[in-house]
Amino acid sequence: METPKVRNYYAIKVTGGQEMGVALLLEERIKTNKIQDVFSIIVPPGLKGYVIIETNGPHAVKAIVAGIRHIKGVAQGLVPKDDIMNMVSKKPVGPVVKIGDMVEVISGPFRGMQAQVIEYREGKGEVVLNILESAFPLQVTIPVDQVKPAKKS
Structure with a gap:
């Protein structure tokens, strides 16, 4: 039986406003180099200047971010899973209204x-x-x- 792999979240510092472009470049690099260790790339709404990568370890992060334009570096430490869930979970939109209000x-x-x-x-x-x-x-x-x-x- 295979042991489950640990999934960690790493924050990548990018130029503000270039988050989606960098995420697409990272996706292309992962596909072309057939890197198996990356599980997701997250562009959190409301968090400017960062892209989150879900992977087993820092070796995969270093392999895919090397040489990509607009990447400023990798933030120190890991991003807690709870913080990721808060960033991407759906929040109620607008005021609560009822029929007849x-x-x-x-x-x-x-x-x-x-x-x-x-x-x-x-x-x-x-x-x-x-x-x-x-x-x-x-x-x-x-x-x-x-x-x-x-x-x-």
Whole structure:
């Protein structure tokens, strides 16, 4: 029976804004050199200037990052798995709204208007609103992060 391999996460310092390009170059190098020890390449949203590589050890990291443009180096130590999970896990988007709630639109063409929630599509992150300040019944579908609960007066 084969013993399970240890998986560690290493942070690679890259030029800010070049994270996705570097990740694609790393992927190409792994494929062309048939490196088996790399399990994933993670470009964490919201963490500028870093790419995370999941591998068995530092030997694989050194082998794939050598000579690639925009890589500044390898950060000291390992990145804890909990930190990786926090970076890539899905977070709730926008305010919590229920059908019948009064909301204010905070961006887009209906900005500043009062509306009532008719439908909340949690899977899509959208709300269907009935705009109250229009001359005729107007229903619009917008992302939930574009509304906030209306102030109670």
